[in-house]
Amino acid sequence: MKKRSETLLISGPVGNLEIRIKPCVHDVDSSKAVVISHPHPLYGGTMNNKVVTTMERAFSSLGYTTVAYNFRGVGGSEGEYDNGIGEQADLKAVLDWLRAKYEISHTVLAGFSFGSYVSLSALAKCKIDAICTVAPPVGLYDFSVINDVDVSWSLIQGGQDEVVSAQEILDWAMKQKSKPDIYWREDASHFFHGELVWLRKVIELSY
Template identity: 30%
Template sequence: MRKIKTTLDNNGLLLEACLDMPDISGGPCPGVVLCHPDPRYGGDMSNNIIMAVSWALTEKGIAGMRYNSRGVGRSQGFFGGGVPEQDDARSALSFLVQQEEIDSDRVGIMGYSFGGKIALPVGGGSDAIKAIAGVSPVIPPGVLTDCVKPKLIICGSEDDVVSPNLVLQEAAKMSEPKTVEVIPGVDHFWWGCEEKIAVLVAEFFVNALG
């Protein structure tokens, strides 16, 4: 995995970011924007799930676009509660699709925990994004009800941060195609199960993006 550290410009707000590229060559590859969990509880682009998914993606020939949202790490600005952070994700998406090594017709987005509050509405509202995944996601009510892009929603049965029942309730409202899974015995943080979730997410994007 090659790490390309960069700075995103979100209308003058500078954001820390890193594009993880596959080692293999052979033409432009797909890419996925990765939205980290709540920074108020330590969430950033180096989170264990974000890193595990990015690694698994690159192993499958897909780039992982990690970034720190406003006020996180070296990123400028202040925490905005979720809606302003959607613009940060759009800046990461804009950077990703402009890279020569990325096939702009094969781009996805994933959000973990609070990152779901960012990734799901951004993914549903962007023509550039072809597939959407949420891991233990905070799901805005009614999001993706009319979205016909491939979707993966996955959580752990023992999650005491984001209720699995609430995840299932909101996922049921989403349009097909979708895959919704509850993994037995796993809590919100996926400790010790990072590789398992990362492989599931990477395989979803392989199938959805080619």
């Protein structure tokens, strides 16, 4: 019988964190997992964001156990927004909980917008195998300190991003020591309106 997603509260750095976990639904045991971080908490970002749920479905279809979660101060998660610093600790807490509960041998961090900034920033604290960043907010946060992405890395970007400069993101990515695999959709906006099917297919083909 297929397992459905479940919403739980787990212990975080400043109180409970709300997570949504969907164990692998394939017939064989899977040791692959992904932790997905949502967009900016102060602008309506939650784990129920359409891009986040699309990413969940894509990774789930590939046999991953998926975990989406709310940063501190969002939904059922306690605490207050911490400008991306405390949010890295939230991500680490979710990852540690996941690894304590399941035998995971292949771990991916995935994030959309602000969530991709948090995921990239937390790399030094999280031993993972790959990272997937969707519309990283280059120019809105200090990405100059992110210059050593030493794992498999996919960057998914829309050419008509109305929140951040798509060209600035591309320029930054091309300056990286280890460059990402870039998936570009010229007509896509920041929130991938009308392009979520394409986004899902890109993830399914990349992981």
